[in-house]
Amino acid sequence: MRYSIRRSMKDQKLHLIFEEGTFESLPEHVRNRGPWQHLKSGELNNVRAEYIKAITAHRYILVEQSSTIFSAEVE
Template sequence: MKYSIRRSTKDQTLHLVFEVGSFDSLPEHVRDQGPWQHLKTGELDNLREDYLKEITAHRYVIVSQAAAVFSAET
């Protein structure tokens, strides 16, 4: 299984991490924080444990962090 990372073009500190193929089913209030720019696709097994738990529970995680320091993988 794969994940995707997108960054909001409105707020460059907002990063959205979710399972590939599930963007259209995410809550509208999440999708509306975009438009979203695709940054990366990777294997779910490589995600940080806390992000993986959030994706498992809620299908996505939004991280507010400067682009220069954001990292989704361990």
């Protein structure tokens, strides 16, 4: 399974991580927090465990963190 990361252009601290190809099926209140800029895609097994849990349960996670320190992947 692959993931995609997008950053809100309205709020540069807001990041959306979700299963690749499912953006249009995310809740409208999430999609409307954009417009969204695509940042990265990759293999879901490289993402931090707490993000994987949220994506598995809810299909997405919103992370509010400065873009200078934000990292979705395990280092």
